[in-house]
Amino acid sequence: MQLNKVFQTWDFDLAKKEVDKVIAEGYPVSQMLSQLFDVVVEVDDISDKQKARICKNLGEADKCIVEGADEYLQLLDMTSNTMRAPFVTCLKSSL
Numbered sequence: 001m002q003l004n005k006v007f008q009t010w011d012f013d014l015a016k017k018e019v020d021k022v023i024a025e026g027y028p029v030s031q032m033l034s035q036l037f038d039v040v041v042e043v044d045d046i047s048d049k050q051k052a053r054i055c056k057n058l059g060e061a062d063k064c065i066v067e068g069a070d071e072y073l074q075l076l077d078m079t080s081n082t083m084r085a086p087f088v089t090c091l092k093s094s095l
Contacts, residue, residue: 006079015079022075029071033062033078057081 061078
């Protein structure tokens with residue numbers, strides 16, 4: 001699984017391809033979100049604000065999946081929002 005590598009890019013098409021691959025291979029999305037949470041917490045090269053934004057995205061996606069939302073759409077939404085997190089945090093801190 002290379003989904004965590006996609007977060008470092010700005011390539012939505014690459015993100016979509018990776019999400020398609022994850023879903024096609026049948027990975028349990030809830031477990032993946034939990035594992036991604038662990039990875040984000042351990043990363044040292046992003047700020048606490050960025051980590052908080054990413055973890056919030058992970059939590060929102062997990063909540064929606066538990067409530068019956070489509071796993072594919074939630075994973076795609078979480079991925080696109082997580083890719084934007086460092087940029088949005090940098091913009092807010094510069095305002």
